């Protein structure tokens with residue numbers, strides 16, 4: 001791939017650091033935002049268990065926490081017996097992490113370093129890299145890039161990644177959200193029409209040449225942007241499939257830059273309306289093949305009746321929804337690439353068709369394409 005803005009090469013995309021700080025990092029400098037993550041009990045329980053059920057990976061070890069935020073993972077690593085923890089944080093939250101480590105008596109073990117992991121120098125290689133880098137649908141925010149770079153630079157050849165594996169899941173769903181979004185979009189366009197009329201009547205300028213670009217802009221916003229949602233499991237209408245898997249020990253920057261996955265899913269009976277697709281992720285803490293975890297822990301963000309996470313699921317709605325019959329199959333291709341103007345956002349495209357039956361002679365619906373933006 002080329003090395004233009006949004007493109008990825010072996011060294012990753014070229015990033016305007018000032019813009020990146022303003023657009024991305026700034027919210028992490030606020031305690032209210034860190035508190036949201038610290039209040040996600042599914043997330044907290046999984047990381048806590050991954051460390052304390054596998055203390056052999058931490059006892060007397062050198063640990064690097066990439067993006068320490070409040071310092072929580074670094075403090076747990078110290079409590080689990082780490083000899084030294086380098087806790088790297090790009091924002092001023094580093095000061096709070098330092099306070100928190102001292103407030104919990106681990107200031108001699110946890111060394112908080114304020115700076116971007118790409119720029120900091122550590123005095124030694126580490127045994128473990130721990131990080132909570134996952135964004136919506138796993139790869140939004142592109143923080144995995146930073147973890148990969150840290151791994152390639154600072155992890156000993158025998159080192160362990162926490163988490164060790166990650167997977168992106170997709171499933172066909174039903175949802176009432178599409179109808180509401182379509183209504184919002186239509187209302188906005190009705191409002192635009194009266195705005196055009198008023199501007200012409202009162203101010204003598206005809207704005208109608210801007211109708212098409214306005215329509216495109218609003219369509220993208222209301223109908224083609226991925227939506228955050230906490231789905232109920234009953235909204236899933238076909239077997240979820242894995243769109244991408246990462247082994248965090250070996251994944252490359254190129255691997256992390258895009259997803260290309262074909263799928264074929266039989267739709268379950270009893271629903272008959274395909275509203276779109278949902279995407280979520282899980283991560284596993286398995287250690288490494290030669291040094292496996294004593295207890296494998298998994299953190300999942302899948303739709304659940306009992307346990308939701310702050311990640312929820314990302315929902316991609318078809319407009320209009322597709323009617324189907326029992327036993328129909330939806331097949332197609334999912335392509336995700338980095339947005340051209342912001343490497344932390346994704347452009348996502350579903351190319352799909354509904355096959356009326358498994359029979360090769362079944363009636364085929366035409367291909368439909370849906371572009372979504374993980375913004």
Ligand SMILES: C[S@@+](CC[C@H](N)C(=O)[O-])C[C@H]1O[C@@H](n2cnc3c(N)ncnc32)[C@H](O)[C@@H]1O
Nearest residue numbers: 028067068069088089090091115116117132146
């Ligand atoms: C999702 S938060 C996790 C915070 C904390 N580890 C936790 O689990 O509660 C990610 C943190 O990583 C920091 N971060 C992201 N990219 C970074 C980088 N390249 N270098 C240093 N810190 C980074 C962010 O500022 C943010 O505080």
